[in-house]
Amino acid sequence: MGLRHERRAQDAILRYTHRHMESAAHTEPGSRPAPWTTAWQRIPGWLKDVTLVALLYFGIQAYQGRDAPSGQAPALASLDPAGAPISLESALAQAAGAPVVLHFWASWCGVCKAEESNLVALATDRPVLTVATRSGDAEAVRSYLEKRGADFPVALDSDGALADRFGVHSLPTTFVIDGDGHIRDVEVGYTTELGLRLRLLWAEHF
Numbered sequence: 618m619g620l621r622h623e624r625r626a627q628d629a630i631l632r633y634t635h636r637h638m639e640s641a642a643h644t645e646p647g648s649r650p651a652p653w654t655t656a657w658q659r660i661p662g663w664l665k666d667v668t669l670v671a672l673l674y675f676g677i678q679a680y681q682g683r684d685a686p687s688g689q690a691p692a693l694a695s696l697d698p699a700g701a702p703i704s705l706e707s708a709l710a711q712a713a714g715a716p717v718v719l720h721f722w723a724s725w726c727g728v729c730k731a732e733e734s735n736l737v738a739l740a741t742d743r744p745v746l747t748v749a750t751r752s753g754d755a756e757a758v759r760s761y762l763e764k765r766g767a768d769f770p771v772a773l774d775s776d777g778a779l780a781d782r783f784g785v786h787s788l789p790t791t792f793v794i795d796g797d798g799h800i801r802d803v804e805v806g807y808t809t810e811l812g813l814r815l816r817l818l819w820a821e822h823f
Contacts, residue, residue, distance in 0.1 A: 690794050691782045693719070693748070695772040698759035703772045705746060705794070712744035714796035716820040718813060720745065721780055724752040724761045726788045728807050733767055735810040740769040743817060748772045750780045750788060795820045 694704035708717050720736055722729035739745055749758045749771050758773060774780055783792065793802040793816045801820040804812075 686784055687800055690719070690792070690798050690800050693746075693772065693779055693782070695748075695774060695779065696755070697771055698749075698755045698762065698773065700755065703746070703770060705798075708744055708746040708770070709794065709796065709798055712796065715744055716793055716795045716801065716817050717744040717746060718817065719783075719792040719794055720747040721750050721774075721783065721785045721788055721790045722747060722752075723750050723788050724758070729789045730765070732789055732807050733765060735808065735813060736769055737767055738810050739813050743814070746770050746772065748774045748779055750774045750785070751777045793817060793820045 690705060692705070694702070694706070697703045705717070705719060708719075718736075718739060722733075722736075736745060736747060747769050749761075751774070752758050752761065754775055755773055758771060762768075762771065772779065780788075780790075783790075787805050789806065789808075791804045791808055791813070792800055793813075795801050802816045804816070808816075
């Protein structure tokens, strides 16, 4: 899933950020520091650390979601673990104009397991379609769901073709798709249940 490239990007972002922060803290002898440099030097150390972490986080997020589509969502159709047809089109139709959460996950993904309960809770009253990416065949996915007690709609993506179509490089990745089939939000990594609900409300009303 491009793990090597992600690590390289993270390292590059960190090096770039530190290089520019260090240049902000030092000036040539006899030169007059730029106003923004002086302002940066006055910022408390803990706030600088928070800023660096935030820059790194959003930089990684942008890189991981670099190939995610925008506008109209690509077609997505597959089978569920029971062998029945399942698709994004049918999920949107059943939602009757409400936005749908489209969630890509894998059985071997630790963050996906941590987020799993959020999707289960959300699916009790909100339209949710999940995609089991590179997680084995129907029997393997069905067994996993039973052991975990995960009760939400699942489309099989054993070869990762659906994830590739949506530009998914890291898991979990979550899309919010409005009633017209347009992608309104993309989130890579862990998302709380509240965060998911707020994204759905935004897509529904704005």
